[in-house]
Amino acid sequence: MKWSHVEQNWTAFYEAITDRWPDLTEDDLEEIDGDRRAFIKAVCDATGDEAEDVAEELREWLAGELPSDVVMDPTHDDHSIRNSAKYVGDGEDEYDEDENFGDDEEEDGAA
Template sequence: MKWAHVRDNWPAFFDAIVEKWPEADEGDLEEIDGDQRAFITYIARVTEQDVDETKDEIREWLAGEIPADIVMDPIHDNHSIRLSSKYVGEGEDEFDDDARFGDDDEVPDDGD
């Protein structure tokens, strides 16, 4: 993953960050607000590591996949939907339901 994924979905990464660096505090992470330099400095301070060592550790962490709970985050989903708009015909809304995937006019059967 790239830092842009982290920055653009910053609050959704809090659990993954705390899992990787248990010394991190969510309140402090909120203040960092996705700023990469501030994050590196913060992690170096709370883990008592050298900044270069911290950069390497963060680089290794970024080499992994985006955690599934972040991929499923509503902010990420809405961003993906907006990106899909280039495949939606002119005059259509990418957030509209697609009738091809079900009958939106049918009343659900309540089992009676």
């Protein structure tokens, strides 16, 4: 994951951030508003850790998987749906209900 993704979906990351850095409050996060430098400074202030150490922790955290609660965020869902268009055949709409993509039962011989 990249910081730009965190920044763009800042509020969706609140829970994941406070899980990793429990010394940060929601007020801290609102003030940071996705700014990476402000984030590192806030963690340093809250924990007493050095900026270099916090930056390394952040790099390690960003190397991990995208938190599932963020994946389920409506903003991320809309982005994923738009990106799914490349896998949808001609004449089909990625926003259509799944049932409009064909009937799985037809392959089994049922209609």
